Amino acid sequence: MTDGKTMIQTEIVFDGSSYLLAQDQNIDDLRERIESATKTAGTFVDMVVVGNRAVSVLITPTTQVTISVATVAYDPRDTGDVDFPYTGFYDEL
Structure with a gap:
């Protein structure tokens, strides 16, 4: 599945709820939008x-947010295209 390729994966945690961001997400823009939202x-x-x-x-102003990055195996399905969602390894069968 990976052919030895890797990609950077960004995890963002909101008050303990973790999400792995799709590859096309602009982290700097997202960070700015979160910072702006805390002022409301x-x-x-x-x-x-x-x-x-x-x-x-x-x-909200009290939301706790943590952003971290890791190098993981490349997944060509991770395009950020919401018109083509996928859930797991079985989608490739």
Whole structure:
């Protein structure tokens, strides 16, 4: 499945709920949108996660956010295209 290729995978955790971001997500833009949302009473921030699923998270001034990156095996399905979602390894069968 990987042919020895790797990719950078970004994990973002909101108040203990973890999401792996799709490859096409602009982390700098997402960080700015989260920072802006913390200055409001509450704002939804949209993103696309692994599986090409759209997710909206309500950000408030008290939301705790952690962003981390790791090098993982390359997955060609991880395109960020919400019109082509996938869930697991069995999708390739």
